Structures are given as structure tokens and as C-alpha cells.
Amino acid sequence: MAAKRKKKLGLKQRYSMLTRGLDWETSYQKMDDVFPYDNYEGIYIHDWEGWEDPFRLTMDAYWKFQSEKEKKLYAVIDSFAQNNGHLGITDARYVNAIKLFLTGVSPLEYQAARGFTHVGRQFRGVGPRVACQMQALDELRHVQTQVHSMSHYNKYFDGLHSAPHMHDNVWYLSVPKSFFDDARTAGPFEFLTSISFAFEYVLTNLLFVPFMSGAAFNGDMATVTFGFSAQSDEARHMTLGLEVIKFMLEQDERNVPIVQRWMDKWFWRGTRMLSLVAMMMDYMLPKRVMSWREAWDIYFTEAGGALFKDLERYGIKPPKYADIATKEAEHISHQAWHIFYNYTHAAAFHTWVPDKEELDWLSEKYPDTFDKYYRPRLEYLDKEEKAGRRFYNDTLPMLCQVCQIPMGFTDMDDPTTISFKVSEYKDDKYHTCSNGCKDIFDHEPMKYVQAWLPVHQIYQGNCGGSEMEDVLKWYKMNLGADNLDYNGSPDQKLWDEWQAHRTKV
């Protein structure tokens, strides 16, 4: 047997020996040529060794944990399919939340994978690079497991068949797409601020908790399972988000104003994108979890408040316009649903007027605003529909140059007036939906003038033709199935048939 006793290394020491010493200062090629992109944003880094590895994971441990999670997840996905799990959901209206997720969110997971691959090569410190590479791989996991979980729904329901094509082309999906394109075309430090910090740390609970608990409440075990499985990756991603912020703030004081501006920008861009989630929560879940307003209070006002208190010592203030966003939480879901109700003939998911019980729930959750502004409008639309005049809006809306949401949101202190801002750049006028978006535009107009705005593109004839029908076909929508009101849809018909059969047996 062994004569000498072997030394046992601590986790931190072992990680550092296995990982941190791998890189070197190049001399046959200049470091600036090997890492050309990590210093043009104005962020000063004096010592890359100051990076604290947020999760000290070596590849052997990574493969072990992740493969175990994958085995469990795929066992659930398989049994969900074998047991026709889609029959266990509360109502087929719920599937519209899945449609929005697969076309709007899953492609972002892919974008995240490629974005983290990019920064995973570009930082000159080995610590952040390895953390970003692992996250790139995780994000690939997320998109692939989502595609696999939702594949079963696609076999039975409309609107799920062409997610990649739709994400690239359909008007409302340019909201999430432009969000991520914006992050990916930013420098590596801004990318991490936008995705790892603003999105994954500050706002992630407002995206995933609604979707995952919505799934749990509505009997969607496939989504619940991948959601919870992904959640354990997110824990790592969040620590990366916080670490990169602290790293930048601790390295040099001159970084503080840059980081603050990025936080302001990405908070606003994030909340704008989350208006899609807000309407999903308040309108698309047959069995509701909590209202958007409640989620906002818990996950942003409380949790975010504590976080920004913590960052105060670096001279960081809470994001600009956080107060406006909090006011918006009273309105945004209703206004967003209204926009989609108007344009659901051009969308790959269904909308509807909530039934009486659901309207009562909204009245209760939004005592100050719903009965005053939104309920009468919905009741009117309901009456019109029942009289055979389901309303669809045939004019195309103007889009915000930054967030690309149709300019339908109102001034929050005056919910009857549409909010509308104008900037000028090189003799042209550009319209934005809010001061938050206007600030973003004005700081980098040369970036935002490039935006591929779907409505402009339709008018310019770049989207399949001049008739609405041409455009929808170009979107690859199956007309009369993917689009229009839930009432009368093939999804509804099929669901009702299944239910009828169920009661008969």
C-alpha cells in the first residue's frame, strides 16, 4: 500500500490549479490582436486575476451533473408524450402561452448560446472566459430541451410549427429578437451587463416564474420539468451576472457611469420585452398564478430594491425610470393584450375576451385601473363579437424605433393618451414609445436607425406582398388555423371533441 499520504486539495485550490494557469501572455502575436474586442467599450480592467470565479466547476463535474439532469428530464419528456400529456392541461387556451414561448423565448436561448460563445472567446481573463463558455453550453441546452419538450404540443396544436422562421420575420417577434440582437452587437462587457445582469439577475424571475408556475398551475408537466431543470443552471448564470458587475465596479471608478448607463438601458429594454409576459400572465393562463402587478411587486420592487441597495456602495443608483415601470405594472398587461386582440389575425396565436369570472379576477387584482379603463372596453368587444362583428384592426401600427412594440402604450398618468416621443437624426424623424426608449435611441442613434422594423418593411414591399394575406403567408402562417380568435379555431374544436369524448366514456 501507499507509503506516503497523498495531499488533498480544496475545491478552490483544485479549480485554480486545473483552470486558472492555462492561459498565457502571447508573444508571437500581440495580445491586442488575439483579444481585439475587450477594450473598446471604455471599461478599464487593471487585473484580470481580480475576477472571482462564481462557480468553480471543472468539466468532469459539469458533465456529471448535467448528464444526470438530462437523463431525468428526457425520461419525463418521453413519458409525457407516451401518456398524451397534452390532454392533462386545464384548457387549450393555455397552449397559446407555449406558442409565445417557443417562438419568442426559445430562439433567445439560442442567441444566448452564441453570444456567450463569443464573449467566452473574447475576454482576455481565463476566469470569465470559462464561466461564459459553460453558460454558452447551458443555453444550448435550454433551447434544445425546449424544442424537444414542445415538440409534442406541435403534433396536436397550431402555431408551433415554424418557430425559427417566425422569429426571424413576424412583426411582434421582432420585439424579443431586436432585444437580443442589440445585446449581441454590443461589446462583451455590455453583453454581460444586459444578459447576465439585467436579464438573468434582475428580471429573470419575472420571465421564468410566470411561465413555469403558469405551466404547473395548468397541468403542463413537460414545461414545468424543463423549467425546473433549467433553473439550476440559472443559479450559476445569476452569480455570473453579479460577479461581472462587481468586477467592473471594483476595477476602476471610471467604469461606474458606463455601467450605470447600461443598467438603465437594459432595465428599460427588459421591462418593455416583459410586457409580453405580463399579458401572458394576466390573460393567457386559464388558471391564474398571480397578477403581473403582484409579480412585479415581489420580484422587482422588493428583490430588486434589496439588490440596488447593495450596489449603492459602488455609487450605483436604481435604474432610471424604475418608477415609471412600476406605474406601468397597473396597465401594461391590459394594453398589450388589447394590441394583440386587435391584430390577432396577423399573429400565430389566438386571443379572446376573458370570460366573466376572469374579468372579475382582473377587477379584483387591479382595483384602481381595470374597471375604470379596461373592463368596459373588453365587455364592448365581447358584445361586438357575439353580434358577429369580431373586431380586427386592418391598419398597420407604427412601431417604436427601439423596443419595436406598436405605439399603443399610453402615458401612465393619463391612460387615454398614447405616449409618443420624437428624436431627430440626420434630418430624419424617429419615433419612440417612451422616454426610456428615447434615451436609448439618443445615445446611439447610429445603431437604432438600422433596426429592421417589420411595419416599415411591409410597406416597402419586403415581406411577401402588399396584401395582408401575402404577408401572413410569407410568415408561413396557416391562415384560419394559427391566427384569429380562439373561438372558432381548430385548436378549440379539437379540444372540445376530446372533452366531449371524455365525458361520454
Added chain:
Amino acid sequence: MSLEIKTSIIEPRRQTYSHIAKRLGEDKPAARYQEATWDLQPTTNFHYRPTWDPQREIYDKSLTAIKMEDWYSFNDPRQLYYGAYTIARHKMMEAEENHFKFIDKTSMMDLVSGEWQQKVKEFLLPLRHFEWGANMNNCDCSDKSYGAAISQVALFAAMDRLGMAQIISRTGLVLDDSTGKSLDEAKLLWMEADMWQGVRRMTEDSFVLKDWFEMFTAQNFCMDGVVFPLFYDYFDKEGQEHGGSALSMLNEFMQDWGKDERRWMDHLLKVTAAESPENAALLSGWIKEWTDRAIEAFTPIARHVLGSKADEVMAEIRTEINKRAAKSGIEI
């Protein structure tokens, strides 16, 4: 659940997503690999140009001179998507872990001659930096490449190279009783020893290659085409004569990985070369240039380990690379 519903009325309306069915044919059930890979990457209507390189789009076919009608033509023969990948690598790693445990328990490393242990410190341990370079190159290729099919393979390879750098590092910790001294010394060799400068120069030169497909070929076909047989077959055999079976055991992961990579690389080159004579010519030029460089760079190390046999071994390795290229339809 709702088992009372007769299965006849819950027939699926479609078998898979439209973009998958378009490639696969209607009404065929799709494999997990296919759904997880095909058309996953955005292709059009990018909103802004990268501020870090405004010449290019976010996803841009022109970042390589290679032209493909369809960037999903080369499907991974191993059908690796994330789940299959992590499960496969964990299995390989489990075996490797058992070898580490066994060596630890039996103090088997003590049976390796001191002279060979010293050699290993000089040839194997500095290679961890080469592996890290391979991580960087594959990460870069994953970033710049077009289509989810090749991009995901490159990302998997990048992580694998980090994993192998860590396995080599652990071998060092077995040799130096976990002090890390051997790793520090190996880094010094990598940075300064004459024997290693050719490899380091080649590695650094590959970092700044503009064409990612060239980088992919240079790293994964040419450099690896030299390193994997040289280190894990020829050096391994040499080690056997010095009681090196403990080290042989630890080479298993790399040996298996090298075979796995060959399957994919040979397939990739075959499909790419078959696409057009222009592609084949580009590949041929890159393979010639980077095989020459890799052979030259590793020759001093081969001589250090194999002595007079080295030149013959390097010639065999070159022949094998040319044979693989020829089999993929590429004349050198």
C-alpha cells in the same frame, strides 16, 4: 391522466416541425438530433451590425471562403446534441475517474521509472496549454461559424479541450503530489524552452486566423492529426517500455476522444470537399500548410521523446493525414 380517451381520436396532426419535415420528408418522426439542430440559427433580418466589427452581420456566411448551398449538409455522424453530448462525455469521464482512483489507491505511479516521469513532465504537461489553445480556437469557430450544426460541434469540442487540459493537469498533480510544482514548471517550458516554441508560435498564429473554416481545419484536422497519434499512441507505446502503464491508463480519455473527433472531421471534410472543386482546393491548401507546420512544430518534441525513431514516426503520421484527406476526396 385522461386515459379514457380512445387513442383513435387523438392522432397527431403532424409528426414534427415544418422546417424539420422539409428536410426529412413529411410524416416522418424526427430524431432528437434533427429537431435540436436543423435551422436553429437565425438567418435573416438582423437588426444591427456588431459594434465590435461593423463589417459583418451577426451570423455571416462570408466569414469563411468555404461556400455551402446548405450549412446543414454535414450532420454529425455521432448525432450529438446537448443531452447526448453530456451523457457520452460523462461516460468517458467515469472510466477516466476510475483510472485516477485506481492509480491513487495502488500507488501505481510509483512503478513508472523516474526518468520517464521526468519525460512526461516535459512533453505531456506543457500540452495542457496547447489544449487551452484548442479550446480558444474551437470557441472562436463556434462563434463565427454558420449554422447550428457545425457551431454546436465546435462548442462541444471547445469544452472537451478544456476537459482534457484539466485531465492533463490532474496527471501533473499525481506526479507532483498535488503541489502544482510540475504545472508551474511545465508552463515555464511552454513559455521558454526551445523545444516548445514552435508549437506555441503555431498556436498563437492560429489564434489570429481570419477564416474560421481554416482555423477549424488547422486545429482539428492538422494539429490534432499530429498530436493525437503522436502523444497518445507513439509516446504511449514508448512509455510502456519504462513501466508507464499508469500513464497509459490515463491516456484513455484522449485516445477515445481522438477517435471520436476523427469520425466527425473526416465526414465534415468529405461533405465540404464534395460540394465544389473550389472548396476542395481551399481545404487542400489549408491542410498542406498546417500539416507542414504541425509536423515541423512537434518534431523537436518527438525527438526528445522518441530519439532516433522520431523522424520515421513523423513521416508515418504525415502519411496517415494525407490518407485521411484523400479518403475525404482531398488531394494534397
